[in-house]
Amino acid sequence: MTSNLLWLTPLLPLVLGLTMLLVRDRRVLAALDVGGSVAVLGLALAIARRVGETGPVSALGVLRADDVAVVFLLLVGLLAAVVSIATVGWMRDAVARGEMREDRLHYYHALVNGFVATMLVTVLADNLGILWIAMEGTTITSALLVGFHGDKHGLEAAWKYIIVTTIGISFGLFGTVLVYGAAAHAQGGVFEGAMNWSSIVAVATKLDPGIIRIGFIFVVVGYGTKAGLAPVHMWLPDAHSQAPTPVSALLSGALIKCALFGIIRFHTIASGACGPAFSQNLLLVFGLISVVVATPFILVQHDLKRLLGYHSVEHVGIIALGLGFGGVVGTYGALLHVINHGVTKALVFLVAGDAIGRYGTRDMRDMKGFLAIAPLAGTLLLMGAFSLAGTPPFSIFVSELLVIKAGLASGRFASVAVFLVMVVIIFAGLVHHVGQMVFGTAPASADRARESRTQLLGMAALAAVMVLLGLWIPLPLDRLLTHATEIILG
């Protein structure tokens, strides 16, 4: 029964996406989109409930949901649902402004649904080969979405995105091959489910550490490229800023977390084979580089969406730092940060899309008085920005605090010091950027129409989660994250 749910979850958006190719009416497309993604969220919740009650669920040794997968599954499901609701209003405005052509909307919706389906397979995959295939599938579907506007910048970003992440992810495939080879060797031959994460983890301590080390380096570089870890993040600010806004929200909020999910799977295997120190140190280095590299670009950025792209590099770095500091607190903090950053970043991207539509520019120096022309969206932007900067009482503050606590507990004071300095600088930069955008007098040309209801609904749902998780972690979520932490630490 539950194994059917595992199949149904990615199949639903896939079939829906194919059906959408035949539909031409904007309203029907929007209704299908919202209905389908809300159903996906429902399926994700049902799987989460079952996993919480009876433990991991497997489907034919191809798909498998354990607590780690459920954390990411819930994030993808939530963002897919909320973003599709917000898309309704955004799309109406975008068509009215001439940014999207009405006769190509069915391609857009079909691609978004295909993109969501591949992300769902990624997080539900047990077979490491399927995990890779689905991950590359996300690149193919989302590259077309990044270049969907068809202008010069969009196509340039799409090209960089597909070429860099495809070569990057092929490193991940090579790492997968090496880990699979090590597992087959440890078992004395190929066995049933030899490529499954669950069966490789069971023999992790018997794997040859030498080859796993080489394999894990390839995996971190490969999946790390897709996750936007510096120094292999060059494509990210381009792709995340050029994509249509709802796609940006999904790319930054959900997709880069799916790539981290791949790294986490191999992290557990590598910890078993070579001891936790090796993979932790590697993740620590990548995480620290990401936070440091992102900082100057955040300070000097004037393009609103590029600013958010560099913020994603920073936050992916923070998650890697949490995993790198390790221990129960660090891993728990990293997982919580996956959810917190996903929700917050999707929120801020949606507000940014609304703002860019109103001013007709994405240069923050020309966007003044946003709070005056759009009081509700402006308030949400302020809240989201302060959360991104790590201010209490918002959710990111909590997970960053856990990461720092784990760093101090593991005695890595230098790394924590660098991290803190960067966070303070980024805080100042972000407050400056958002402050000049939110306050002041708006130019006369700015659109002062009321925010569309569906967009506000989507943003408000995300903001509610963001505030809630800052104040209090509900018991089921706490239990889920605790179990997931245990699985990751092996």
Added chain:
Amino acid sequence: MTAEFATRLIDLLGALLLFTMLVILASGRLFRSIYAVAAQAVFLGIAGAVLGAATGNVDLWIIAGVTIVVKAILLPWLLLRVVRKIQIRREIEPVFPINGTLVVAAGIVVLAFHLTASLGPVRQAITGNALPVGIALILMGVLVMATRRKALVQMVGLFASENGIFFTAMAVSQGMPLIIEIGVILDVVLGALVMGILVLRVRSSVNDADIADLEGLKG
């Protein structure tokens, strides 16, 4: 076929793969690179057949056939078609001198063999020198992509890099499960199609520009 003979054949094919890779790296002509990457895929297919005969695994024969059809015929045909559509005959303009590139490539080969020589008994799980050759091919493919500013050459580098992965994957115990290999190849084809679409769209919308040469997004 004895295992020892198969190992010697795999090492020979590995050397041929490295040689074709050097042809791609040293070549100043786009056509030559495309034919070289197609030849590479033929060697890869033969390697699959050799390993299939040596291990008695029928799946490897199928993979060998699919590799030749897709990577030696379909993808090069796609590349040549795009070349004809956008009519570039000009030579490849490297952003880094070709001699320097070759020196780096030599370093990569030495590094790959050195790295894998340190491995323990697990090396037996991978036939012959398939592991160091695979690592060298992947890194040299990245080198091609990093030093050339032409979209189609970058695609050639990508395919060559992927050939390295397939070579090692075939030689690992009895190859990856068939269904996974098929899925991976499907991804490769779909990815190549999307790249082709992007190249053609830039050609038609931005007067005569090469997509890999656009530099509008900075900072």
